Amino acid sequence: MALERTLSIIKPDAVEKNHAGAILARLEAEGFTVKAMKRIHLTRNEAEGFYEEHRGRGFFDELCAFMSRSPIIVLALEREDAVARYREVIGATDPGKAAEGTIRKLYGASVGENAAHGSDKTSTAAREIAYFFAGYEVSPVASASAS
């Protein structure tokens, strides 16, 4: 299996409830390495740009209002099979349907406020990492084992 990267967001609800540290510790315990990280407060336009693929869907306005209501923590994470493994660790989109022990089950309140974001495939991960991080902010892939 290939070493991959994925984009993780600890969403406003989880940051507001001071769950960011527990979530980061869990991700490290699951074998993810932090390649870039920052805390930012998105504007409404920035949230809409990130979720552009969902524009026009019924939950789009609610989603972008939520994602821009308070700060988030954004991470570029690396491990073997990172995209799929990360989505297993966060669990299903709806916390009510997420498996026991997953991050969304533990920390999410509803399908809208579900504590964490994860890229859905490697091509999406590359776009999402580039959306939040300039090249110099992310450890180069080629030297990943040395950094």
Ligand code: DAT
């Ligand atoms: P995921 O975040 O699991 O990739 P998604 O890409 O389908 O899920 O949707 C992006 C986010 O939009 C999701 O994390 C929460 C919100 N969302 C999705 N479906 C929703 C719904 N039916 N009602 C409210 N919010 C929803």
Ligand code: MG
């Ligand atoms: Mg998605």
